[in-house]
Amino acid sequence: MIQINNVSKIYRSKKGTVTAVKDVSLTIEAGEIFGMIGYSGAGKSTLLRMLNGLEIPTDGDVIVNGKSITKCSSAELRKSRQKIGMIFQHFNLLWSRTVLDNILFPLEIANVSKKERVERAKELIKLVGLEGRENAYPSELSGGQKQRVGIARALANNPDVLLCDEATSALDPETTDSILSLLTSINKQLGITIVMITHEMHVIQKVCQRVAVMENGRVVEEGHVVDVFTHPQQEITKKFVKQVRGTDEELNQQVIIESNGNDKTYRLTFKNGQANQPHISEVVKHFDIEINILQGKIVQTAEGSYGTLTIQLVGDLNNIKEAISYLESKQVEVEVA
Ligand SMILES: Nc1ncnc2c1ncn2[C@@H]1O[C@H](COP(=O)(O)OP(=O)(O)OP(=O)(O)O)[C@@H](O)[C@H]1O
Numbered sequence: 071m072i073q074i075n076n077v078s079k080i081y082r083s084k085k086g087t088v089t090a091v092k093d094v095s096l097t098i099e100a101g102e103i104f105g106m107i108g109y110s111g112a113g114k115s116t117l118l119r120m121l122n123g124l125e126i127p128t129d130g131d132v133i134v135n136g137k138s139i140t141k142c143s144s145a146e147l148r149k150s151r152q153k154i155g156m157i158f159q160h161f162n163l164l165w166s167r168t169v170l171d172n173i174l175f176p177l178e179i180a181n182v183s184k185k186e187r188v189e190r191a192k193e194l195i196k197l198v199g200l201e202g203r204e205n206a207y208p209s210e211l212s213g214g215q216k217q218r219v220g221i222a223r224a225l226a227n228n229p230d231v232l233l234c235d236e237a238t239s240a241l242d243p244e245t246t247d248s249i250l251s252l253l254t255s256i257n258k259q260l261g262i263t264i265v266m267i268t269h270e271m272h273v274i275q276k277v278c279q280r281v282a283v284m285e286n287g288r289v290v291e292e293g294h295v296v297d298v299f300t301h302p303q304q305e306i307t308k309k310f311v312k313q314v315r316g317t318d319e320e321l322n323q324q325v326i327i328e329s330n331g332n333d334k335t336y337r338l339t340f341k342n343g344q345a346n347q348p349h350i351s352e353v354v355k356h357f358d359i360e361i362n363i364l365q366g367k368i369v370q371t372a373e374g375s376y377g378t379l380t381i382q383l384v385g386d387l388n389n390i391k392e393a394i395s396y397l398e399s400k401q402v403e404v405e406v407a
Pocket residue numbers: 081082083088089090108109110111112113114115116117
């Protein structure tokens with residue numbers, strides 16, 4: 071478990087002071103994939119780097135698996151860091167070393183015997199899908215392959231936590247997907263806690279269970295990904311959600327059923343597997359109303375799917391009310407759009 075307690079970071083230079091992180095408190099559970107999203111300059115990298123002591127907070131404390139990262143000796147910090155792997159946007163590989171030698175490097179530093187480190191490196195090469203490329207140099211690899219080396223190297227000392235600093239931002243969409251799938255399977259297979267920072271909501275959508283939204287050094291919103299996606303509170307969160315959910319402007323479509331004065335437009339939200347249920351056809355069968363579907367979308371997240379459907383209900387007001395009660399009884403959220 072990672073506890074971030076009232077952490078702030080102020081950079082002071084001749085040019086002045088910058089408060090990069092302001093009074094952030096978060097708890098990240100063991101084994102989860104936790105995302106931090108924000109625009110450039112929001113403070114994500116600074117916060118992430120405080121989780122492994124690459125930056126020391128000006129105030130507050132970071133506790134990883136019961137041990138303070140901020141209030142320990144440098145020897146203790148070195149030991150703790152071996153259990154916290156990190157991967158980077160630009161991979162940070164050693165260019166003069168082969169794939170195998172890059173992965174061996176952290177094992178050499180940890181004084182693992184030669185036999186054991188070669189065995190471990192080979193296991194990792196298999197885990198990340200790089201068999202056959204052991205003797206290649208980073209310059210001979212694609213971006214996705216380089217990140218696979220980065221992941222193998224980060225996992226070398228069996229860490230409990232993997233920090234991902236914009237790990238897919240330099241990759242094309244297809245390669246991004248394959249790296250995100252690899253991270254998800256590593257999280258499942260090895261039970262490693264993953265903390266990732268990104269400015270792309272589809273990354274959060276695909277792999278994270280919970281998310282914190284950062285703006286101007288603060289966490290302005292946090293929660294389960296499905297809840298944040300379906301009910302974003304802050305303007306900045308709404309903007310990020312629009313990256314994957316589409317905009318309300320897309321709703322400006324012609325209404326094709328003639329109004330009788332009672333019709334209204336509703337937004338239905340289906341969560342917890344409800345998106346797969348035939349609720350709309352049940353409403354049409356059981357209530358004497360007409361339904362005009364204006365827009366619909368199902369989004370897959372790491373915690374299952376959720377859907378939104380914007381509909382116009384046309385008919386007798388009482389029938390419309392009954393239909394809405396029926397939908398609500400099926401855990402479908404109904405709002406007037
Ligand atoms: N070493 C430093 N010295 C001075 N200011 C810094 C330093 N590192 C970061 N900052 C400043 O702190 C603020 C937060 O930066 P940070 O890199 O944490 O944001 P970010 O959300 O990760 O953005 P990006 O994705 O662009 O890196 C920015 O205003 C940045 O200029």
